[in-house]
Amino acid sequence: MATASCVLSEEKFLCPVCLDVFTDPVSTPCGHNFCRLCIHKYWDTSEICWCPFCKRIFSPRPELQVNMVMSELTAEFKAKVQPRDSTPDPERPQAMDVFCDICSELKEKAIKSCLVCLVSLCEVHVEPHQRVASLRTHTLLDPVSGLGDRMCKMHNKVTELYCRTEQACVCTLCFKTGHRGHNVVSLEEEYEAAIAKKDEAMARIQKTIQSRLEKIAEIESVADEAEKEKGASVQVFTDLIDCIRRQQAELVDAIEERFSAMRQKAGGFLTELRMEIAELESKSSRLERLSHSEDHQLFLQIFPTLCSPSKRDWSRVSVRSDLSFETVKGAVTLLKQRFEEVVEELPEVRLKRMIAHAVDLTLDPDTAYCSLVISQDGKQVINGDTQQNLPNNPETSEMFPEVLTKEGFTAGKFYYEVQVKDNTYWILGVVRESFDRKNQFLSVKNGYWTITCDEGSIYGPSSKPVRRLGKEKLQKVGIFVDYDKGVVSFYDISSKSRIYSFTGCRFTEKLYPYFCLEDRLDGTNATPLIITPVSQTQ
Structure with a gap:
């Protein structure tokens, strides 16, 4: 670097680490100066905090401040020298290079590190390790940083x-x-x-890499498969719609053709009927006139002719088509029902349709067992440690720690969700209004349509579990009731899968959502059941 009337030499303004002019120079407690970024990077790569210049160790790591005097001198020096080429010198070492630990002034780039001496050596200072017999036994390797870690x-x-x-x-x-x-x-x-073991390890690593790449490809292909599936589904329905439209057009043509012939036939019948009516009206007029005639013989001669019956029996004549469209109508209705059933088997569709019938529920304290504590907003219930003295109420449960909601239902569909996270024992479902609050058997016969969770297993109406829970504990349960069809279904909201369903039920009374949680002695069930708002974007 060229200088212009500079009192101090350039070497005084070079950082010993990066060998470039100082940037934000800081001073260590030993008095040496470094770029702030260089000294921090140097210390970050070594567990020992020492001066790269004099090897003095600092503990703890000192807080360094910018040396304002050196900063001003550096700025003045930069202003007096020629601007550097914007292209970096490829030979100049970077901040992460390893430098000789023996050099006292300007640090040279190390070419070897000694694992015995634990120092890095430049070309000059490595010479004794190549000449002195006792040093030739030392282990030299390409320069590495952080020898203190060894x-x-x-x-x-x-x-x-x-x-x-x-x-x-x-x-x-x-x-x-x-x-x-x-x-x-x-x-x-x-x-x-x-x-x-290197080759075996590398082969295992490569095998693992390959399996991970295959998994990445598999995961990335999901989007493509989804697009293909969507396209195929749209095409299937498009083909079906086209087929239905063609069949509809053919059916309409058949109906038009059939009724065109019927209209033509009916036209002939109408002409014939009108002519017959005109003839009958003429006979009626003649008969009326003859009845007033005094020529009895003429009346008797003509009367039989005027009273003769119609030549055609119109009671057996019909223009109705023998083509019945009830069969077509029935087939289309069955097709529609089948499509609805198939599409509803998709968890996302089924859940979306159920969510449309979400209701807002509030727990009813008047029905709560004496140990249950209900939140102020009526959305949470927990089993307390002690039983409360409650007024005598015929609606209060006396056998189980159970509670109903204020809302009951006598028709239609309704849906709600309950958070059961961290609960080991609970019962959820619906009960009829007249269920026996003193009966300990939770059966359909006694008016209970519920499921029970008991430490990792879900039970329906029988003693055999309908589902065993593994690591994927239930977080939230959705309950859907179709009163008119007699269906009560329970769903795992996280996986959108059905847990259990009661079907073919016959409801004749008002149904109430039902909550029950047992407090375990070990305190594992000390969390509440929570009625949560139903998200419309599940």
Whole structure:
């Protein structure tokens, strides 16, 4: 770098780490200056906080402030020298390069590191290790940073042994103290053993990488499969709609053709009927006139002719088509029902349709068992530690820690969700209004349509579990009731899967949502059941 009338030489303004002019120079407690970023990076890569220049160790790590005097001198120096080329010198070492630990002034780039001396050496200072016999036995390798990490933190000795028992590098004193009886070998022996396993490890790694790549491809293909599935589904329905439209057009044509012939036939019948009516009206007029005639003989001669019956029996004449469209109508109705059933089997569709019937429920304190505590908003219930003295109420449960909602239902559909997270024992469902509050059998016969969770298993109306819970504990349960069809269904909201359904039920009374939770002695069920708002975007 060229200088112009500069009192101080350029070397005084170079950072010993990056060998470039200072940027935000800071001073260490030992008095040496470095770029703030350089010294922080240097310390971040080593567990020992020391000065790269004089090797003085600092503990704890000092808080460095910008050296304002050096900063001003550096700025003045930069202003007096020629601007640097914007293209960086490819030969200039970067901040992460390793520098010689022996150089006292301008640090040269290290070409080797000694694992015995625990120093990095430049081309000049590595020469004794190549000349002196005692130093030629030292282990030299390409320069590495953080040689202090190779020292035992407890004994301050080089870690030249490897404990296979604890899979850690140790020093000789560690072997004699904390690792006695362990499988300890030299670093060289363990290195040779590890190298022998390298190919197998690399093959295993490559196999794992391949399996992960295949899994990535599988996951990424889900979107493509979804698009293909969507396209195929749209095409199926498009084909069906086209088919229905064609059949509809053919059916309409058949109806038009059939009724066109019927209209033509009916036209002939109408002409004939009108002519017959005109003839009958003429006979009626003649008969009326003859009845007033005094020519009895003429009346008797003509009367039989005027009273003769119609030549055609119109009672058997019909223009109705023998084509019945009830069969077509029935087939279309069945097709529609079947499509609705198939589509509703999709969890997302089924859940969306149920959510449309969501209701807002509030727990009724008048029906709560004496140990239950209901939140102020009526959305949560927990089993308290002690029983409360409640006024005598015929609607209060006396047998189980159970509670109903204020809302009851006598028709239609309704849906609600209950958070059961962290509960080990609970019962949810619906009960009829006249259920026996003193009966301990929760059966359909006694007016209960409920499921029970008992420490990892879900039970329906029988003693056999309908579902066993593994690690995927239930978080939230959805309950859907179709009063008119007699259906009560329970769903796992997280997986959108059905847990259990009561079907073919015959409801004749008002139904109430039902909640029951038992308090365990070990305190594992000390969390509430919560009626949660139903999200419309599930």
